Amino acid sequence: MIKLQIPISEEDIRSLKVGDEVLLSGTIVTARDEAHKLMVDEKPEFIREYLKESVIYHCGPVVKQNESGEWSFVSAGPTTSAREEPYQSTVVCEYNVRGVIGKGGMGAKTLEGLKKCGAVYFHAIGGAGTLIANSVKKVKKVFKLEEFGSPEAFWVIEVEDFPVVVTMDSHEGSLHKEVLEKSKKIMEELL
Amino acid sequence: MxxxxxxxxxxxxASTDLSEDVVKSLSEAYENEDEGTPARGVFKTILENVKMAKEQSTPxxxxxxxxxxxxxxxxxxxxxxxxxxxxxxxxxxxxxxxxxxxxxxxxxxxxxxxxxxxxxxxxxxxxxxxxxxxxxxxxxxGGSENVGTQYKLPFPPLKAGRDLAGVRKVVIDAVVNAQGLGCAPGTLGIGIGGDRITSYALSKVQFFRKIGERSADPEIAKLEKDLNETLNKLQIGPMGFGGKTTVLDVFISSQARHPATFFVAISYMCWAFxxxxxxxxxxxxxxx
Known part of the structure; x- marks a missing residue:
């Protein structure tokens, strides 16, 4: 198990390989469909400082606000990353992002972006909403909550020992590509 | 009340407490995966999460x-x-x-x-x-709903004809296309026959069956068992990490079709069933 503290250097991220199990700690940002579209279309500045050498989390959490107005995460597993495929490599390179957490993996364009700009894809366990929410220690800020709604907002959160597996690295390695090719081959025999 | x-x-x-049949099936899948594999790790995390959610009464x-x-x-x-x-x-x-x-x-x-x-x-x-x-x-x-799909037979790319052998082919195709994206291991609900709408409706309502509950129709029950075994040979595994468990179960039901149509609707339920x-x-x- 590798422990990584955010911000992460390019050297550290490039040392990761497919199959590495990692515990992430530090400040990360949730972003999904609306947020990615915005980051590509308008390149907003408000999120830049939080993304630099940090990690984007594809997640639409269940959140709770207490009486004094503070937010917390109740359930917060990853959402399907494939929907961000058209945007991801642009966002990673534009904002100097070192990692993307999600589920299901991403495609060729993202893999190329990870190599070019020095980043990896971390796979979290889909559906493990309560478990992952327990590793979210603090909600630091939220952007676009009113406009996008809570699942789509940018949540800036502090995580401790967030468990992930590297399934796409910065050297063109992709577990998703491997499993897909293998299962297609097996399928031919089964049909 | x-x-x-x-x-x-x-x-x-429904949101916080997974039904017993599903927990049992996930526990068996955990035992079945080899020590030290990512697949086994996924099931361990899944089972921990299910326990925590029940205790904390959170989703x-x-x-x-x-x-x-x-x-x-x-x-x-x-x-x-x-x-x-x-x-x-x-x-x-x-x-x-x-x-x-x-x-x-x-x-x-x-x-x-x-x-x-x-x-x-x-x-x-x-x-x-x-x-x-x-x-x-x-x-x-939503993720699992996005990998649901509907075929009309015949389906020439797979040489899938208008019979149960054709149904089998398109179901395998759907699961290969889904990979880990619907939060595998999934449970499939399959509706054969009907129109565009009713085939999906029939596929969804299958999810109220208990894991392991076979169709009363012997032909359909046979296909359910065959697909369950066949799909688990694909090595897509939990989360698409590779492994022995790609589906927890396959539920199929059929209804009358129009002479000109032969729809197969496949609904995919994530492991969090x-x-x-x-x-x-x-x-x-x-x-x-």
């Missing part, structure tokens, strides 16, 4: 899905009574964080914030002859 509160409790159970998965209700009620009852109680319960469940707000207007992209929208929650009403009311709810996640039932009889509420 009034109707709204008892439905609220039904939603809470197993943050995608608490679309709310799909199925109500069977005796003659003379009002549908309105139930739809109002369901709306009230959904609003309350969202406030209590049993549900994430998941109703978005596709025209404005606005999230209503309380799970209420046109056809949300969706309620299937059915009148029956019993003197009791049965309310079933399914929380259907959330559905619960309650029965109202003589003023009492019984949960499954």
């Amino acid at each position: 009034d109707l709204k509160d008892s439905i609220l409790e039904l939603i809470r159970r 197993i998965c943050q995608d608490t899905g679309s709310l799909l209700f199925y109500i069977d009620f005796p003659e003379g009852e009002s549908e309105k009574k139930y739809s109002e109680a369901i709306e009230g319960a959904a609003i309350e469940a969202t406030k209590k964080q049993y549900l994430r707000p998941n109703a978005v207007d596709p025209v404005t992209s606005k999230n209503s914030g309380n799970n209420i929208g046109v056809n949300a929650p969706y309620i299937h009403f059915h009148q029956w002859d019993k003197d009791e009311v049965r309310i079933r709810v399914m929380l259907k996640g 959330r559905r619960k039932t309650m029965v109202l009889k003589n003023g009492e509420v019984i949960y499954d």
Whole structure:
């Protein structure tokens, strides 16, 4: 198990390989469909400082606000990353992002972006909403909550020992590509 | 307990407490994967999460899905009574964080914030002859819904004809296309026959069957068993990490088709297979 503290250097991220199990700690940002579209279309500045050498989390959490107005995460597993495929490599390179957490993996364009700009894809366990929410220690800020709604907002959160597996690295390695090719081959025999 | 509160409790159970048959199936899958593999690690995390969610009474998965209700009620009852109680319960469940707000207007992209929208929650009403009311709810996640699909046979790319052998081929194709994206291991609901709508409707309602429950039709039961074994040879595994468990079960049902059509609808349920039932009889509420 590798422990990584955010911000992460390019050297550290490039040392990761497919199959590495990692515990992430530090400040990360949730972003999904609306947020990615915005980051590509308008390149907003408000999120830049939080993304630099940090990690984007594809997640639409269940959140709770207490009486004094503070937010917390109740359930917060990853959402399907494939929907961000058209945007991801642009966002990673534009904002100097070192990692993307999600589920299901991403495609060729993202893999190329990870190599070019020095980043990896971390796979979290889909559906493990309560478990992952327990590793979210603090909600630091939220952007676009009113406009996008809570699942789509940018949540800036502090995580401790967030468990992930590297399934796409910065050297063109992709577990998703491997499993897909293998299962297609097996399928031919089964049909 | 009034109707709204008892439905609220039904939603809470569906979101936070995975049914026993599913937990058992996931535990068996964990035991079945080899020590030290990512697949085994996934099942370990899944089982820990399921336990934590139950203890904390928080959603197993943050995608608490679309709310799909199925109500069977005796003659003379009002549908309105139930739809109002369901709306009230959904609003309350969202406030209590049993549900994430998941109703978005596709025209404005606005999230209503309380799970209420046109056809949300969706309620299937059915009148029956019993003197009791049965309310079933399914929380259907978006990721798994996105990998659901419908084929019309014949399907030339796979040489899938208009028979059960053809059905088998397109189901394998659908699972290969889904990979880990629907939060594998999935459970499949398959509707054969009917029209575009009813084939999907039939596929979805299969999810109220218990894991391991085979069709009463021997031909269909045989296909269910065959597909269960075959799909688990694909090595897609939990989360698409590779491994021995790609599906937990396969439920199939058939209905009459038009002579010219042969639809196969495949609904994919994520491993967080959330559905619960309650029965109202003589003023009492019984949960499954």
